Structure formats: structure tokens, C-alpha cells
Amino acid sequence: MKFTHEFITDRIVRIRDLSYTAMYLVLGDRKNVLLDTGIGIGDSRKYIKDVLDKDVDEVILTHGHLDHASGAILYQDLPIYMHENDRDLMNEHVFNKENRIDYTRNTLSMIKVDHEDFTEEDVLDGLSSDHTLPLKDGDEFDLGGITLQAIHTPGHTQGMTMILFKEDRIILFGDGCGVGVLLVEDCCSTVEEYRKTLLKVKTYEDRYDRIIRNHGTCESPKELLDNVIDVCSDILEGKDDHIPSSAPISCDYPVFMAKETDSNRRRLDGKEGNIIYAENKIR
Numbered sequence: 001m002k003f004t005h006e007f008i009t010d011r012i013v014r015i016r017d018l019s020y021t022a023m024y025l026v027l028g029d030r031k032n033v034l035l036d037t038g039i040g041i042g043d044s045r046k047y048i049k050d051v052l053d054k055d056v057d058e059v060i061l062t063h064g065h066l067d068h069a070s071g072a073i074l075y076q077d078l079p080i081y082m083h084e085n086d087r088d089l090m091n092e093h094v095f096n097k098e099n100r101i102d103y104t105r106n107t108l109s110m111i112k113v114d115h116e117d118f119t120e121e122d123v124l125d126g127l128s129s130d131h132t133l134p135l136k137d138g139d140e141f142d143l144g145g146i147t148l149q150a151i152h153t154p155g156h157t158q159g160m161t162m163i164l165f166k167e168d169r170i171i172l173f174g175d176g177c178g179v180g181v182l183l184v185e186d187c188c189s190t191v192e193e194y195r196k197t198l199l200k201v202k203t204y205e206d207r208y209d210r211i212i213r214n215h216g217t218c219e220s221p222k223e224l225l226d227n228v229i230d231v232c233s234d235i236l237e238g239k240d241d242h243i244p245s246s247a248p249i250s251c252d253y254p255v256f257m258a259k260e261t262d263s264n265r266r267r268l269d270g271k272e273g274n275i276i277y278a279e280n281k282i283r
């Protein structure tokens with residue numbers, strides 16, 4: 001199997017693909033929505049049909065990166081929503097099959113999962129972002145018994161959108177805030193701008209109890225948000241650990257990790273939340 005899944009509530013299914021990136025299937029009384037589509041290797045729609053016995057009715061992409069938007073072609077007959085700011089980024093990412101294959105192979109070797117291998121035939125074509133419908137801050141999706149609200153959170157990318165599961169009091173931070181937020185690429189905000197986004201997220205803090213993400217453990221304690229806001233402040237005041245680091249993508253500027261970690265990427269002070277940033281992405 002190229003996918004695995006777990007129910008994280010009776011209405012939300014976390015599905016991981018070969019790149020170990022999670023997508024989320026949200027089951028409403030009236031319709032089902034898929035949040036993100038993975039790296040686009042293997043047929044997630046067939047998996048959802050055959051294994052979960054569910055249909056997907058709509059798709060929301062949290063952002064345009066290769067590990068989230070590359071499977072979108074499987075759903076091109078359905079409405080696919082994504083913030084307009086990520087349209088160019090999505091096209092840069094999803095049509096580059098070599099990058100997607102490298103990303104998947106690197107992840108598989110890094111997490112040392114004895115997973116089914118894949119062939120070129122499993123690698124889907126990219127879908128142009130022309131097929132996407134605009135996703136705007138505040139948009140609500142009423143699935144029946146579960147309502148999703150989009151929160152535009154520029155930072156990791158300019159179109160990055162978090163999703164609030166209103167009744168369930170869960171928020172999907174996606175790649176927008178986590179254990180190693182990347183502010184390295186051209187599409188990323190500066191730390192200064194990103195901090196403002198996190199302060200906006202803070203205004204939603206009384207509406208959720210659980211944070212879910214798309215990578216690694218996919219779960220974080222609620223302190224994560226405050227921790228990453230503090231990391232931003234430390235960087236801006238020149239008080240972070242400023243550890244020379246490498247970017248997972250090519251970058252013309254020196255890259256730093258804000259807080260020192262052990263070999264498992266855990267912060268030495270035990271707190272969760274970190275930022276990897278390029279020197280030109282501070283202010």
C-alpha cells in the first residue's frame with residue numbers, strides 16, 4: 001500500500017502517503033472534503049474509495065507546495081480550493097516530477113520506513129493551478145455536522161491557509177506553524193511579517209483545543225503557537241541560538257536554525273516549535 005490511514009476523530013481521517021506527508025479526509029453528513037493531496041505518487045482517490053469506502057466531494061489545498069498539491073490531478077473533476085497567492089508556486093512545484101521523486105526518496109530513507117517502492121508510472125502528472133478556485137480568509141465550508149473555516153496565514157508561503165474545524169475545536173496548522181517552520185524560499189515571508197500572522201492566529205486560540213499538522217508527529221501541544229511567537233521575537237532581537245543550518249532547497253543566503261536541537265530535531269530546552277530561516281528573511 002502506498003497510503004496508510006488513522007481516524008483521529010470519528011469524522012477526520014489522517015492519510016499519509018509515501019512522502020509521509022499527511023492529508024486529511026473530513027467526513028460530513030452531506031459531503032466529504034479532502035484537505036491536501038500529497039506528493040502525487042500513487043492514487044489516493046482509489047485508496048479512499050477502496051479502503052475507506054468514501055467519496056471525495058471537494059478539495060482544499062492548504063498551500064501550493066509539492067508535498068501538498070501534487071496529487072490534485074486525481075480530483076480535477078471536483079472543486080479544488082486554494083488561496084490565489086500560491087497559484088504560481090503550485091505550478092513551479094507540481095510539474096517538477098524529479099523534485100517530487102527526490103523528496104519522496106529522501107523522506108523514505110530518512111524515516112527508514114520499510115515501505116512499498118514506487119515506479120515512474122506511479123508518479124502522477126501535475127495539475128495546473130488554473131483549475132483551482134480561490135480560497136479566501138474567513139471562507140466557511142459546511143459539510144453537515146462539521147464546519148471548516150479558512151484562516152489565511154501568510155508566512156511559510158504567501159497563500160498558506162490554516163483550517164479551523166469549528167465544532168470539533170481542532171485547528172490544522174499545516175506547514176504554517178510547527179517544529180521547524182521554513183522561512184527560506186522566495187515565497188516565504190520575513191520573520192517580522194510571519195510574527196504578525198501568528199498574532200492573528202492567536203486571536204483564534206479560544207476556538208481550538210487541538211493542533212494538527214501535516215508532517216512528523218502531526219500533533220502539537222497548544223503551547224506551540226506561543227513558543228513560535230517567542231522564537232520570532234528572539235530572532236528579531238538577535239537573541240536566538242542562530243545555529244548555521246542547511247536548507248532543504250537551494251538558497252542563496254546563509255540559513256540558520258533559531259533554536260538548537262538534538263539529533264531528533266527536539267529543542268534542547270524541551271519546548272516544541274522552531275524556525276529555520278535565511279539571512280535575508282528576518283526583516
Ligand SMILES: [Zn+2]
Nearest residue numbers: 063065156175
Ligand atoms: Zn510547505
Ligand SMILES: [Zn+2]
Nearest residue numbers: 065067175214
Ligand atoms: Zn509540507
